[in-house]
Amino acid sequence: xxxxxxxxxxxxxxxxxxxxxxxxxxxxxxxxxxxxxxxxxxxxxxxxxxxxxxxxxxxxxxxxxxxxxxxxxxxxxxxxxxxxxxxxxxxxxxxxxxxxxxxxxxxxxxxxxxxxxxxxxxxxxxxxxxxxxxxxxxxxxxxxxxxxxxxxxxxxxxxxxxxxxxxxxxxxxxxx
Amino acid sequence: xxxxxxxxxxxxxxxxxxxxxxxxxxxxxxxxxxxxxxxxxxxxxxxxxxxxxxxxxxxxxxxxxxxxxxxxxxxxxxxxxxxxxxxxxxxxxxxxxxxxxxxxxxxxxxxxxxxxxxxxxxxxxxxxxxxxxxxxxxxxxxxxxxxxxxxxxxxxxxxxxxxxxxxxxxxxxxxx
DNA sequence: TATTGTTATACTCTATAACTATA
DNA sequence: TATAGTTATAGAGTATAACAATA
Numbered sequence: 001x002x003x004x005x006x007x008x009x010x011x012x013x014x015x016x017x018x019x020x021x022x023x024x025x026x027x028x029x030x031x032x033x034x035x036x037x038x039x040x041x042x043x044x045x046x047x048x049x050x051x052x053x054x055x056x057x058x059x060x061x062x063x064x065x066x067x068x069x070x071x072x073x074x075x076x077x078x079x080x081x082x083x084x085x086x087x088x089x090x091x092x093x094x095x096x097x098x099x100x101x102x103x104x105x106x107x108x109x110x111x112x113x114x115x116x117x118x119x120x121x122x123x124x125x126x127x128x129x130x131x132x133x134x135x136x137x138x139x140x141x142x143x144x145x146x147x148x149x150x151x152x153x154x155x156x157x158x159x160x161x162x163x164x165x166x167x168x169x170x171x172x173x174x175x176x
Numbered sequence: 177x178x179x180x181x182x183x184x185x186x187x188x189x190x191x192x193x194x195x196x197x198x199x200x201x202x203x204x205x206x207x208x209x210x211x212x213x214x215x216x217x218x219x220x221x222x223x224x225x226x227x228x229x230x231x232x233x234x235x236x237x238x239x240x241x242x243x244x245x246x247x248x249x250x251x252x253x254x255x256x257x258x259x260x261x262x263x264x265x266x267x268x269x270x271x272x273x274x275x276x277x278x279x280x281x282x283x284x285x286x287x288x289x290x291x292x293x294x295x296x297x298x299x300x301x302x303x304x305x306x307x308x309x310x311x312x313x314x315x316x317x318x319x320x321x322x323x324x325x326x327x328x329x330x331x332x333x334x335x336x337x338x339x340x341x342x343x344x345x346x347x348x349x350x351x352x
Numbered sequence: 353t354a355t356t357g358t359t360a361t362a363c364t365c366t367a368t369a370a371c372t373a374t375a
Numbered sequence: 376t377a378t379a380g381t382t383a384t385a386g387a388g389t390a391t392a393a394c395a396a397t398a
Contacts (some may be wrong), residue, residue, distance in 0.1 A: 026252065028260060030244040034312065035319045036222045037241055038335040043219045044262050045342040046212045062388095065213055068206040076202060079356060084204060086220050091389060093358065115356040115397045136210065143211045146341035147334055158323055158331050159214040165322035166221040255379060267366060269381065291374045291379040355398070363390070368383105375378070 046143060053139045059132055062087075062095060067121070067129040068136070070105070075118040077110065104128055222319060229315045235308055238263075238271060243297070243305040244312070246281070251294040253286065280304055 031037045050061050065085055070076060082092045096119070099105040104125035110116040121129055144152040207213045226237050241261055246252060258268045272295070275281040280301035286292040297305055320328040 026245070026256065026260065027248040028245065030248055030309070030312075031241055031260070032336055033332065034241075034244075034316055035332055035335065036219075036226060036237065036315070038332070038339055039215060039219050039222060040237070041262055042335060042339050042342065043212075043215050045339065046215060049342070049345075050212060061212065061216070065207055065210075068210075069202070069204065072203040072206055077356080080202065084202065084207070086217055087388095088390065089357070090359075090391085097358095110356095113356080113398070117357065133206070136206075139212070140210055144338070146337050151334060154330065155334050156209070156211055156214070158327060159211065159218060160208055161322050162320070163214055163218050163221065166218065166225070169225075253379080264367060265380070266368085266382075273381095286379095289375070289379080291372095293380065353398100356396085358394085358396105359392105360394105361390095361392085363388100365386100365388075367386070369385095370382085372381080373379085375376100 049142065050139065053142065054132070054135055057128070057131055057135060059128075059135075063099070064132050064136065066095070066099070066105075067125070067132050070119045070121055071126070071129040071133075074120055075108075075110075077116040077118055079116065081119065099125075225318065226315065229318065230308070230311055233304070233307055233311060235304075235311075239275070240308050240312065242271070242275070242281075243301070243308050246295045246297055247302070247305040247309075250296055251284075251286075253292040253294055255292065257295065275301075 047061060050064075054060075054064070062085065066081065069081055069084055073080075078092060078096065079089060082089045085092065096105055096107070100107055103122055106120045106122050106125070108118050108120070110118050144155060147155060223237060226240075230236075230240070238261065242257065245257055245260055249256075254268060254272065255265060258265045261268065272281055272283070276283055279298055282296045282298050282301070284294045284296070286294050320331060323331060
C-alpha cells in the first residue's frame with residue numbers, strides 16, 4: 001500500500017513495479033485527493049461487481065433497491081419511491097410498469113389520495129425480493145471486504161452522514 | 177439482519193418536518209446498509225454540487241479529471257487516460273476532440289509508438305487547469321465538510337484502498 | 353393552484369463494431 | 376496477431392414538456 005499523501009513526489013521517478021517502458025507510472029495524486037472522483041470510480045466498479053454477483057437472478061441495482069424498499073414499506077407510493085432512489089418519476093414509472101407486467105409488482109390506487117399509486121409485491125415479487133435480500137447480504141460484505149471490521153462500520157456511518165448532510169443542503173434537488 | 181423495522185425508524189432523527197400523515201417515515205434500513213447504494217446516492221449528490229461549484233468555469237467532472245491528469249502527466253496517451261478515468265477510448269476521444277478544437281488540449285503523435293497520441297495542455301489549457309485546480313481545492317473541502325478532520329483523512333484513505341482492491345480484483349474490467 | 357401519475361420525446365452517457373496504421 | 380486511435384451508431388439512463396385526474 002502506498003502512502004496516502006505522496007504529493008508531487010513521484011513525477012518521472014523510477015518505475016517501482018515491472019519496468020516496462022509501456023507501464024509508466026502516472027501521477028494521479030490530484031484525482032486521488034478528490035473524494036468525488038474516487039467515489040465515482042468506486043461506484044462504477046461496484047456496479048460491475050453487482051452485476052456479476054446477481055447474475056444468477058438477472059437483477060439490476062435499481063430493481064434491487066426497488067424490491068428492498070417496497071418489501072420494507074408496504075403501500076409506498078411511486079413518488080415516495082422516486083425520491084428515495086433519487087430518480088425522476090417518469091423514469092421510475094417505466095421500470096415499475098415492466099415489473100408489473102412481469103408479475104412482480106402490484107399497483108393500487110390509494111384510498112386516501114386517489115392520485116397516488118401504492119406499491120406492493122406479488123407473491124412472486126416477494127420470493128424474488130427474498131432471493132435478492134439473501135444475495136445482497138453477501139454482496140454487501142464483499143463491497144467492504146478490503147476494510148477491517150471496525151473500519152466497515154465507520155465507513156458506512158460516514159457515508160450515511162455525508163448523504164444526509166448533502167440531502168439537507170438542498171432538499172431533494174428535483175423540486176427546489 | 178432480518179429485523180425489518182428495528183433499525184432506521186428508531187435511530188433516525190424524528191420527523192424533522194411537520195408530521196403530516198403524508199410524510200410517513202419510511203424504513204430505508206436495507207438500503208442504508210447497502211454500501212453500494214449509499215455510494216451511488218452520494219455520487220449523484222456530489223455531481224450536482226460539482227456543477228454548482230464550477231458553474232463559473234462551466235466545467236464538467238470529466239473535463240476536470242482530464243485537465244488534472246494531463247496537467248500532472250505531460251505526454252500521457254489517450255489510452256492511458258481512458259484507463260485512469262475508467263472510460264472507453266471512443267467516448268474519451270470525442271471529448272478530447274472538442275477540447276482540442278476549443279484550444280485547450282494539444283495532441284501529438286508519439287515518437288516511440290506512432291500509433292499512440294500524447295496529450296498536453298495549451299497555454300489556455302494550463303490557465304484553465306490552474307483555475308480548475310483552485311476551485312477544486314475548495315470543492316474537495318466542501319465534499320467532506322460534514323466529517324471531522326481526522327475522519328476526512330480516514331474516509332479518503334479507505335476510499336483509496338477500496339478502489340485499489342477493486343481494480344486489482346479484475347484488472348481493468350475492459351480487457352480482462 | 354399544486355401534486356400524482358402517465359406518455360412522449362430529447363438529450364447525455366456508455367458500449368460495440370468496423371476500420372486504419374502501427375507494433 | 377495485437378494494440379492505439381478514429382468514426383459511426385446503437386443502447387441505456389436521465390431529463391423536460393404536456394396532459395389528465397385529483398387534492
